[in-house]
Structures are given as C-alpha cells and as structure tokens.
Amino acid sequence: MASDIRTSELKDPIDVAEYLFRRLHEVGVRGVHGVPGDYNLVALDYIPKAGLNWVGNVNELNAGYAADGYARVKGISAVVTTFGVGELSLLNAIAGGYSEFVPIVHIVGTPSTLLQKDGMLLHHTLGNGNFEVFSEMSKNISCAMAKLNDPHEATTLIDNAIRECWLQSRPVYITLPTDMVQKKVEGERLKKPIDLSYPPNETEKEDYVVDVVLKYLHQAKNPIILVDACAQRHRVLEEVHELIEKSNLPTFVAPMGKGAVNETLPNYGGVYAGDGSNEGVRERVESSDLILSIGAIKSDFNTAGFTYRISQLSTIDFHSNYIRVKYSEYPGIRMQGVLTKVVAKMGKLNVQPGPRASNEIAHEDQKMSNKEVISHGWLWPRVGQWLQPNDIVITETGTANFGIWETKFPKGVLALSQVLWGSIGYSVGACQGAALAAKETGNRRTVLFVGDGSFELTAQEVSTMIRQGLKPIIFLINNSGYTIERYIHGFEAAYNDISEWNYTNLIPTFGGTPENSKTYQVKTKQDAENLFNDKEFAAAGKLQFVEMFMPKEDAPKALKLTAEASAKNNAKV
Numbered sequence: 001m002a003s004d005i006r007t008s009e010l011k012d013p014i015d016v017a018e019y020l021f022r023r024l025h026e027v028g029v030r031g032v033h034g035v036p037g038d039y040n041l042v043a044l045d046y047i048p049k050a051g052l053n054w055v056g057n058v059n060e061l062n063a064g065y066a067a068d069g070y071a072r073v074k075g076i077s078a079v080v081t082t083f084g085v086g087e088l089s090l091l092n093a094i095a096g097g098y099s100e101f102v103p104i105v106h107i108v109g110t111p112s113t114l115l116q117k118d119g120m121l122l123h124h125t126l127g128n129g130n131f132e133v134f135s136e137m138s139k140n141i142s143c144a145m146a147k148l149n150d151p152h153e154a155t156t157l158i159d160n161a162i163r164e165c166w167l168q169s170r171p172v173y174i175t176l177p178t179d180m181v182q183k184k185v186e187g188e189r190l191k192k193p194i195d196l197s198y199p200p201n202e203t204e205k206e207d208y209v210v211d212v213v214l215k216y217l218h219q220a221k222n223p224i225i226l227v228d229a230c231a232q233r234h235r236v237l238e239e240v241h242e243l244i245e246k247s248n249l250p251t252f253v254a255p256m257g258k259g260a261v262n263e264t265l266p267n268y269g270g271v272y273a274g275d276g277s278n279e280g281v282r283e284r285v286e287s288s289d290l291i292l293s294i295g296a297i298k299s300d301f302n303t304a305g306f307t308y309r310i311s312q313l314s315t316i317d318f319h320s321n322y323i324r325v326k327y328s329e330y331p332g333i334r335m336q337g338v339l340t341k342v343v344a345k346m347g348k349l350n351v352q353p354g355p356r357a358s359n360e361i362a363h364e365d366q367k368m369s370n371k372e373v374i375s376h377g378w379l380w381p382r383v384g385q386w387l388q389p390n391d392i393v394i395t396e397t398g399t400a401n402f403g404i405w406e407t408k409f410p411k412g413v414l415a416l417s418q419v420l421w422g423s424i425g426y427s428v429g430a431c432q433g434a435a436l437a438a439k440e441t442g443n444r445r446t447v448l449f450v451g452d453g454s455f456e457l458t459a460q461e462v463s464t465m466i467r468q469g470l471k472p473i474i475f476l477i478n479n480s481g482y483t484i485e486r487y488i489h490g491f492e493a494a495y496n497d498i499s500e501w502n503y504t505n506l507i508p509t510f511g512g513t514p515e516n517s518k519t520y521q522v523k524t525k526q527d528a529e530n531l532f533n534d535k536e537f538a539a540a541g542k543l544q545f546v547e548m549f550m551p552k553e554d555a556p557k558a559l560k561l562t563a564e565a566s567a568k569n570n571a572k573v
Contacts, residue, residue, distance in 0.1 A: 005151050007184050014187030016154050016180050017043045021050035022190055023162055024105060029078050031055045031070065031436050033063040037082025039124070040109025043181045044080065055436065055468065057429075058460040060086050064093020065429025065458065066436075067104045071097070072416050073392060073437035076166055078105040084124035084134055091137065093429070096421035097171045098141040100256075101233035104171040105162060106138070112179035113149050135175060143170040151183040159194050166196045169233045169320075201337045209323050209330050210341040213316055216325065217342070220290035222352040225249050226272060228302070229256035229419075230295030234320040239339040240294055244268075246343055249292070250354030252281055255405055256302045257295070259393070259415030263357060263408050270357040271405040274307025276558030278405065280355035286310060294318045294335065299420045301401075304558055305565020357408045359384035372525045374548060376556045379528070380406040383449075386532045387413060392434050392446045396427035398484040399477060399550075400449035402559035414444075424482075425457030432461045435470040445540045446472040453482045453498045463510035465543055466517060473537075473544045476503055480552040487555060487563035488570070503547045517543040 007013050014022075024032070032047055033055045034040075047054050057063035063079050071077035081087045087108045097104045111122050111131065119129035126133060139145060144164035146157035158174065165172040217223060225247070231240050237260060244251045244265060252272040253261050261268055270278030272285045285291065286309045293315050300306055317324040318335035358381075365377035380403040387393065390412035395404045401417050409415070416434055418426045427450045435446040455476055465472060482496045490496050504519035512519075520537075522528045528548065531537055537544060555563075 005184055010184060010186050012187035013184040014190070015046065015182045016148060016151065016185055017046040017176065017182070018049055019155060019185055019187065019190065020107070020158050020174070020176070021046050021052055023158055023194065024078050025051050026193055027076050027162060027166060027196065028074055029076060030440050032078045032080060033057055033067045033070065033433065034080035035060050035063055035082070035086055037086050037109060039082045039111060039178055040080055040107075040176070042178065043107075043109055043176055055464065057464055060089035061093055062429040062432070062458050062461045062464070064090045064097070064104070065426050066433035066461065066464070068093060068097050068102050068426070069394065069416055069430030069433030070437045071102050071104055071433075072430075073414065073434050074441070076103045076105065077433065078107060080107045080109065082124065083108055083110045087134055087138070091141070092423055094138065094171050095141045096418055096423050096426065098143075099421040100418060101169040101230060102171070103165045103169050105165055105174065106142070106171055107174045107176055110175045110177045113177045114179060116177070135173065138173045141171065142173040143168040144172040146172065146174045148174065148176050148180050151180065151185050154180065154183070155185050155189050159189070163194050163196060167198060198334060198336065201333050205330070206333060206337050206341070209325070209333055209338055210345065212325050212328075213323070213338065213342055214345055216290055216316065217292075217346060217349060221350050222288050223249055223290040223292065223349065224285060224288045224354065225251040225292045225294065226254065226285065226296070227251065227257045227260045227294050228254040228296045229260070230297060230320060231257060232260045232295070234295065234335070236295070236336050236339060239336055239343070242343050243292075243339055247346060247349055248351050249349065250284060250352070252285055254296065254302050255401070256297055256417070256419045258404060258417070259409060259413055262411050263413075264411045266356070267354070268357055269354040270408075273302065273304040273405065273558060274309065276304030276307070276402070276405065276561050278355070278357060284354040289314055291315045292318070297420060300566060300569065301419050301422060301562055304562045305569065307561070307565060359408045368525050368529065370524060370526055374522070374525055374528055374550050376403050376550070376554055378525055380404060380556070382528070382532065384408045386538070387447070388445060388538070389413070390444050392416065392438055392444055394427045394431045394434060394446070394448045396450040396454045397422045397424050398451045398454060398482070399479065399555055399559060400427075400451065402556040402562065404449070405558050406556065424454040428455060428458040429461045431472050431474065432465050432468075432470065435465060435472045436468060439470060446470070448472055448474045450474065450476055451483065452476060452478045452480070452501075452503070455503070456498060456501065459506060460510070462506065462545075466511045469516070471540050471543050473540055473546070475546045475548050477550055478503065478547055479550045479554070483552070483555055484559060484563060487560055488567050504545060507543075507545050512543065515542070517545065520544070520546045521549070522546060523549045
C-alpha cells in the first residue's frame with residue numbers, strides 16, 4: 001500500500017476527489033451523471049465543492065446514455081458509478097461512446113486499497129478476491145485507464161486521463177478507492193490548466209501531403225466534399241467550413257455526419273448513403289472524379305448496407321491520425337493542419353454544381369384531408385420546415401435515424417444519433433444529457449424523435465428531465481413495435497411486437513404537472529400540422545411529450561433499403 005504524502009511537503013494540499021472534480025470543471029463539465037453507491041458516496045460530497053451539479057439518473061445505463069448526449073453538446077462529460085454492479089450496468093453505453101468517438105470520463109468508486117490487497121470477500125464482487133476483473137472488462141472500451149491507488153501518482157494520472165479523453169475523443173476509466181478520496185495531493189498543479197492542444201504535425205511531412213492533395217485537387221474536373229462524423233468528433237468543423245465556403249465545391253454529408261455542415265449553404269447538396277441517398281445525390285457523388293472525404297466511418301448503416309460506389313482511386317481521406325491519398329497512406333498526420341494549408345493554397349478550382357437540398361414534400365405525400373395518416377414521406381421534410389436555427393435534434397435507432405436524412409436543417413442545428421453502435425433506447429438518455437447541456441449553454445431547443453419500442457427500454461429517464469427542470473420536445477412515434485427489425489426479418493413475428501402503453505399517462509407518473517409539462521396525441525397529418533403551427537408549442541417553455549401515431553407498415557425509404565441489405569449480409573454463409 002502506497003505511503004501518504006506528508007502535508008508539510010505540499011504547497012496547497014487538496015483532497016484527491018476535489019482535485020479530480022475541479023479538473024473536470026476546468027474542461028467544461030458542469031453536470032455529473034451517475035448513480036450513488038456505497039463505494040462512491042463520500043466522493044460525491046465533493047461535487048458541489050468543485051462547482052459541479054449532481055444529476056442523478058434512474059440507472060447506470062441511462063446515465064451513460066445521458067453522459068454521451070451531454071458530451072456531444074458540451075465536448076466532454078463525466079459519469080460516476082459504483083464498483084461491480086454499477087459499472088457493469090454502464091458498459092453498453094461506454095462501448096457506444098468508444099465506438100462513436102464520444103469523450104466520457106467514467107469514474108468508479110471502488111473498495112479501499114487495503115481491503116483489495118487483503119482479498120476480502122466483499123459485496124459487489126465475484127467472491128473470488130479478484131478486484132481487477134471489472135476494470136479488465138472496461139480496458140478495451142477505454143482509451144486510457146487511471147487507477148488512483150497511490151496519492152503520489154494520482155494527479156498525474158487524472159490529468160493524463162482527462163487529456164487523452166479530450167484528444168482521442170473516447171471514454172476513459174478512473175478508479176477512486178474509498179481510502180483515496182480524502183488523501184492529500186498537490187493543489188498547486190491546478191493553477192496550470194491541462195494542455196488540451198493537439199501535437200502539431202511534422203512540418204516537412206505535412207507540407208508534402210498538402211502538395212500531394214493540391215496536385216490532385218487542381219487536376220480534378222468535378223471534385224466534391226463528403227463530411228462524416230469524425231469531422232465533428234475530432235473538432236475540425238471550423239477548418240471544414242472554411243474549405244466548403246472558400247472552395248464552393250458541392251458538399252454532402254454521410255448519415256453520421258448529419259448536422260456537421262451548415263445545410264443552408266448554397267453548395268450543400270444533402271445526404272450521401274449509397275442507395276439510400278437523397279434525391280440526385282448518389283449520381284452526383286459517384287460521378288465525381290475526386291472526393292475529399294473528411295472523417296469517414298463506412299459502417300453498414302452509415303452506407304445504407306455498404307451500397308457506396310466510390311473508388312479509392314478517386315478519394316482523399318482526411319482523418320485524425322492519418323491522410324490517405326488514393327492508395328497512399330500518410331500515418332501520423334492530423335487533418336487539421338493539412339486542411340488549413342489546403343484552404344490557404346488551393347486557389348481557383350474546377351466547380352461543377354450539384355443538387356440542392358430542400359424540405360419540399362413530395363407530391364404524393366401532400367394530401368391533407370382530416371383522415372390522412374402521418375407518413376414518413378410527409379413527416380421528415382415537414383420537420384425540416386418546423387425546426388429552428390441552433391436546435392439540438394436527437395434521433396433513435398430505427399425509423400427516426402433514417403427519416404432524418406430527408407430533413408434539411410436550419411443553420412446551427414446539432415444532430416445526435418447512434419448510427420454505428422445502434423443501441424435501442426439510447427436516445428432517451430441522450431436527450432436528458434443534451435437538454436441539460438443545452439440549459440447550461442443558453443437553452444437551445446432540444447427535440448427528440450424516438451420509436452415506441454425504443455422508448456420502452458429507457459422511459460424512466462423522462463423523470464430525470466422533469467426533476468432537473470429540462471424542457472425537451474419529445475416526439476414518440478407510435479407504430480406498434482420494432483419497425484426496423486420487422487424490415488430485417490419477421491415482419492409479423494411476435495418478437496417484434498411490444499406492450500401497448502398509455503404513453504401520455506407516464507408524464508404525470510414521472511412527476512409531470514401542468515406547470516412543467518404538457519402532453520399531446522396526434523393521429524393525422526392535420527393534427528401534426530396544427531401542432532407544428534402552434535407558437536406556444538414551438539416556444540418549448542416546458543417539457544412537451546407528443547404521441548404521434550404512424551402506420552406499422554410505413555418506414556423511410558432508406559430504412560427499407562438498409563434493412564434489406566442487412567438481412568442479406570446476415571444470411572451470408
């Protein structure tokens with residue numbers, strides 16, 4: 001067991017827990033998610049001392065989803081669990097954060113170092129004296145581990161974990177034993193902020209890559225730009241927008257990159273996802289002789305079932321740790337520096353115009369009789385007409401994730417989804433975290449679209465939203481079950497059915513009152529149209545829950561195509 005640091009040796013003694021939470025405050029965290037447990041209770045006392053607020057979630061999985069949503073809005077988040085039972089309940093959400101490059105600091109309260117050393121038979125253990133088994137489970141879904149077992153190392157480990165979380169944009173894992181919480185460490189270190197700057201590229205190598213990129217860019221007859229999720233996750237949107245605006249090249253986004261680009265720009269063309277692309281987009285992208293692909297994640301759902309038809313010979317890939325020009329790869333070169341220099345040196349380019357995205361509703365979906373049911377073809381363009389600049393839009397895995405491809409956003413809209421990890425129920429927790437972050441940063445409207453099946457997994461988190469005074473607008477799509485699974489396999493199978501809930505009755509059950517919440521039911525296009533035109537509804541002055549009825553058999557075109565491709569991939573032998 002490590003020896004204590006003598007207080008006389010410290011210029012500014014501070015407890016380990018306070019040091020940790022003050023560092024989190026420094027990098028922008030204000031709300032800490034999690035669930036209390038006996039191994040973290042004393043540590044939680046330090047949260048208000050550091051200027052932070054304890055959120056308190058219904059369960060650890062929801063807390064993880066909420067921390068994910070919070071981080072996507074604020075840039076980083078923190079979640080606290082207890083040893084064993086708590087941390088394992090969180091792992092699905094942390095794995096999603098790792099998969100999708102979301103920076104979450106996971107803090108686990110653990111038994112004291114002395115009890116661990118003695119192999120005591122404690123609760124929340126496997127009963128075999130192994131106190132490392134749970135941290136080993138987290139190892140492969142964390143970009144850094146910090147076990148605060150020694151006060152001499154604690155501050156260095158904390159600073160390094162937070163820095164790696166920020167720079168790699170992935171979760172980190174920190175253990176805080178009960179006997180370490182109040183150990184004294186050097187508070188003088190807090191006067192120097194953690195260095196969150198990215199190391200610069202080697203100048204000679206970077207300049208060479210820039211010249212190679214410019215050579216092919218100037219040769220190209222009809223280049224385009226394709227932006228994906230890692231442009232957001234690795235914080236290059238400023239450089240990306242400078243490239244888009246100064247080059248005037250036709251610009252498109254992949255589904256996971258939705259919201260990364262200002263969709264009101266005249267050269268924005270829509271979503272490219274192979275066969276699931278917006279109108280006219282697939283033809284324009286796939287006929288290009290050079291694609292500047294920024295932050296691509298070419299997963300199955302992000303490509304409508306691997307239906308991309310882009311040759312690597314026509315592609316330059318920009319990533320956080322390498323650049324690939326056609327088939328030549330340049331490791332260790334970050335895209336920020338390269339993009340900045342490309343914009344500065346590119347001059348005049350060959351620009352062939354592309355399609356223009358719009359929220360125009362297709363003619364066949366425009367009927368508005370009193371009995372006309374709400375269709376996906378009508379809903380998603382209409383949502384685009386209703387959204388406001390700077391809204392935060394969360395979409396659940398399923399119909400909403402695919403439907404939002406047909407929505408052209410106003411300027412500044414931030415889109416949250418989980419296209420790669422795809423854990424159903426994610427969006428409800430993420431909505432709580434995003435709405436809290438929005439409240440902390442100026443009360444941006446937070447809008448959630450979630451299916452009935454997904455909602456039933458994590459519905460309790462609405463109670464946290466009410467308790468925290470959050471005011472999201474929640475659209476629950478009631479289409480009688482797991483629609484995306486129906487289209488993959490078993491359309492009428494019982495396993496794709498769900499229990500029929502009285503959804504609007506849940507709001508008062510979760511603590512909603514007429515003063516802090518309001519519920520609606522919309523069953524026709526006219527009902528929905530009236531709601532979209534309601535100024536009080538649009539003002540989002542309280543939590544609003546809309547149960548929107550849609551036909552079981554209806555789904556966005558892109559979902560049908562992707563589900564069909566997924567079924568074929570699943571059947572391969």
